[in-house]
Amino acid sequence: MYGRGIYALRDVTVSIGKGEFVFLTGPSGSGKSTFLRLLLRQDVASEGVVHVAGRNLAALSLRQVQTYRRTLGFVFQDFKLIPTRTVLENVALVSRVLGDQSVQQQRRTYQVLKWVGLQHRMNAYPVELSGGEQQRIAIARALVNEPALVLADEPTGNLDPDLSLEIMNLFRDMNARGTTVLVATHDRELIGHVGRRTLTLDHGRLLSST
Amino acid sequence: MHALQYCLNEASRSLWRQRGSSVLSMLTIAAAALVVGGFLLVTVNLDRVLARWSATAEVSIYLRDDITEGQRVDLNRVLVASDVFASRVFVSKADALARFKRDFPDLSSGLDETPDNPLPASLDVQLRPQGADSGAVEALVQQVERMPGIADVRFDRRWLARLASIILALQWTGWMLGGVLIVAAVLTVATVVRLALYARRDEIEIMQLMGAPLGLLRGPLVTEGMLHGGVGTLAALAALYGAYVAVKAQAGPVLAMVVEPEMLGFLPASTAGALLAGGMAVGCLGGWLAARHVR
Numbered sequence: 001m002y003g004r005g006i007y008a009l010r011d012v013t014v015s016i017g018k019g020e021f022v023f024l025t026g027p028s029g030s031g032k033s034t035f036l037r038l039l040l041r042q043d044v045a046s047e048g049v050v051h052v053a054g055r056n057l058a059a060l061s062l063r064q065v066q067t068y069r070r071t072l073g074f075v076f077q078d079f080k081l082i083p084t085r086t087v088l089e090n091v092a093l094v095s096r097v098l099g100d101q102s103v104q105q106q107r108r109t110y111q112v113l114k115w116v117g118l119q120h121r122m123n124a125y126p127v128e129l130s131g132g133e134q135q136r137i138a139i140a141r142a143l144v145n146e147p148a149l150v151l152a153d154e155p156t157g158n159l160d161p162d163l164s165l166e167i168m169n170l171f172r173d174m175n176a177r178g179t180t181v182l183v184a185t186h187d188r189e190l191i192g193h194v195g196r197r198t199l200t201l202d203h204g205r206l207l208s209s210t
Numbered sequence: 211m212h213a214l215q216y217c218l219n220e221a222s223r224s225l226w227r228q229r230g231s232s233v234l235s236m237l238t239i240a241a242a243a244l245v246v247g248g249f250l251l252v253t254v255n256l257d258r259v260l261a262r263w264s265a266t267a268e269v270s271i272y273l274r275d276d277i278t279e280g281q282r283v284d285l286n287r288v289l290v291a292s293d294v295f296a297s298r299v300f301v302s303k304a305d306a307l308a309r310f311k312r313d314f315p316d317l318s319s320g321l322d323e324t325p326d327n328p329l330p331a332s333l334d335v336q337l338r339p340q341g342a343d344s345g346a347v348e349a350l351v352q353q354v355e356r357m358p359g360i361a362d363v364r365f366d367r368r369w370l371a372r373l374a375s376i377i378l379a380l381q382w383t384g385w386m387l388g389g390v391l392i393v394a395a396v397l398t399v400a401t402v403v404r405l406a407l408y409a410r411r412d413e414i415e416i417m418q419l420m421g422a423p424l425g426l427l428r429g430p431l432v433t434e435g436m437l438h439g440g441v442g443t444l445a446a447l448a449a450l451y452g453a454y455v456a457v458k459a460q461a462g463p464v465l466a467m468v469v470e471p472e473m474l475g476f477l478p479a480s481t482a483g484a485l486l487a488g489g490m491a492v493g494c495l496g497g498w499l500a501a502r503h504v505r
Contacts, residue, residue: 096426
């Protein structure tokens with residue numbers, strides 16, 4: 001809830017099962033990003049509870065939040081790549097955060113880059129890549145730690161339709177490997193093409209779950 | 211180990227990326243270290259001189275011309291009985307005149323014109339080093355001053371005590387001036403490191419989302435401050451050494467009239483090391499002040 005009684009989300013009760021692929025849709029300002037921010041524990045719900053894998057996110061200490069976030073992968077519309085780092089460094093940042101720079105982890109970094117088809121660009125900087133390539137790098141970064149849950153906020157918002165489909169196929173692939181995926185998008189056509197469970201929000205309320 | 215290496219790498223990278231403002235920050239730390247180090251250099255050398263002079267402190271007892279043999283015996287008895295007495299040298303009137311002529315040749319012609327030797331005989335009493343600081347010397351001086359046959363007693367520890375006070379005042383002045391500059395240096399480092407924080411804010415935000423521990427986010431900033439402090443203090447020590455060598459070369463002959471040249475020296479390694487550690491601590495503090503903004 002924002003100040004002065006304005007709710008960003010209200011009466012939203014949703015359960016997402018392990019290994020599910022779920023779309024979160026709705027017009028701008030409907031509460032999609034707030035929903036994701038709650039799951040990322042960037043915000044804490046002023047009312048109600050958010051449970052992920054049995055953990056009440058509001059009850060987590062700062063240290064527990066850090067540990068919790070290490071079990072997530074995230075992909076944003078604006079990619080959130082570090083412009084001064086190479087592709088390899090951007091993806092390997094996760095292992096650095098985890099304090100793991102083992103050979104196994106380096107191999108894993110290479111594997112995810114290969115999976116998104118950009119192993120040959122590992123020494124390039126983000127500015128040298130196209131939008132689609134940058135988003136694939138962001139996806140590789142989200143996956144390198146083999147997270148149980150991947151959150152994506154308008155991951156195709158800056159991409160043309162063909163690239164959007166390509167990115168969605170990557171999400172489908174990662175879901176097929178057992179990762180729970182939650183994608184927030186307002187692209188109805190894309191949702192229709194992929195055809196998965198869809199939560200529709202409007203003015204902070206859950207309109208449908210189909 | 212990885213975290214430490216990461217902090218060092220990130221700090222070095224940031225230092226290079228913002229080399230202009232980093233140099234400014236290092237200069238303020240260097241200025242503070244130069245002031246503190248300069249005062250330390252002066253006072254350390256004055257301490258050495260003071261210690262040497264204290265170890266060789268002596269009491270000069272000037273004898274009246276009409277002192278009797280009995281009074282001399284009494285004087286010797288009092289001296290030998292004292293705990294602070296080490297040895298004595300009798301300087302006759304003739305020896306005193308010869309010494310004066312040797313030390314002050316320009317003034318000796320005046321003495322040649324007088325019919326009698328005006329200089330008194332004296333006893334130069336050497337003190338035990340361990341007893342020189344105690345009140346026992348003062349007690350001995352006061353006792354001897356009251357004895358018959360004594361013209362005057364001079365004890366050069368009195369001005370040594372004044373010199374010690376001057377050294378203490380210099381040390382306090384150095385610390386106060388240095389303290390003001392240290393505060394300025396901390397604030398400058400904090401500001402410069404904060405600029406580095408803004409330059410890395412995207413990376414920090416992403417790392418926060420990935421669940422990076424706070425130490426990994428703040429560590430590079432604190433390390434950067436520490437590097438500012440370390441490099442700045444090293445520069446100050448180098449400048450101080452250059453100044454020391456230059457002053458010693460220029461003023462060496464003048465100083466040699468007052469102190470033995472081998473008594474003068476640069477800061478001891480332990481003091482220089484402490485200054486370096488202090489500079490790094492000041493930098494760390496500045497870095498930490500900036501890093502507090504990462505939550």
